[in-house]
Amino acid sequence: MKATKSPASITVLASANGGPNYSQLLIQAQEQRCLANKLINLKPRIDNKEPKRYSHLNLGSSRGNGGGGSNALFREQEIAKENSMLLKKMLNIIKRKN
Secondary structure, three states, rough: OOEEEEOOEEEEEEEOOOOHHHHHHHHHHHHHHHHHHHHHHOOOHHHHHOOOOOOOOOOOOHHHHHHOHHHHHHHHHHHHHHHHHHHHHHHHHHHHHH
């Protein structure tokens, strides 16, 4: 038997007398249909959904839903105030040692 390529990219097996082997063609056609059906019914394996949002992990910044931006600004001001107070205390300690 000789294997030849037809224009439709189907491998055609020729029998000993030179004619096509129809049982092989039928099997190949069935396999191609089965593969096509599998490809059509194939479901995606990648989860593209947005991740769940947990309220206890919300940092209150402008990220996310936008609520809580004022809390972040208040916290930054509070931190700046505490930092300036600590800096003054450190300067007083350094002045006393000198």
